[in-house]
Amino acid sequence: MKESTLARNALKYLNSLPRSLFFKYHGNPMARAGVSDLIGCLGGRFVAIELKIGNNKLTPIQQHFLTQMALAGAVAGVAYDLDDIKNIVEVATVPA
Secondary structure (H helix, E strand, O other), rough: OOOHHHHHHHHHHHHOOOOOEEEEOOOOOOOOOOOOEEEEEEEEEEEEEOOOOOOOOOOHHHHHHHHHHHOOOOOOEEEOOHHHHHHOOOOOOOOO
């Protein structure tokens, strides 16, 4: 599966949930490096999800972004498939 396919399936699932809004972040030369692929809000919780396929790993800057988001109170994670997305949603729906 390509990352674009995972992103499309993830967005379809995430945006079908109550009180949710997610979008695919597209970086550019003027944007902050390391921002996660999917950014959104679920039930009032900010969520950042980095998508990876196969053996791909987080880069140090991607890991740093996820760590900083988590320290700020967001739900942040990496997803290799839709099951990982659902696990992140489960964490996001637990009261903070």
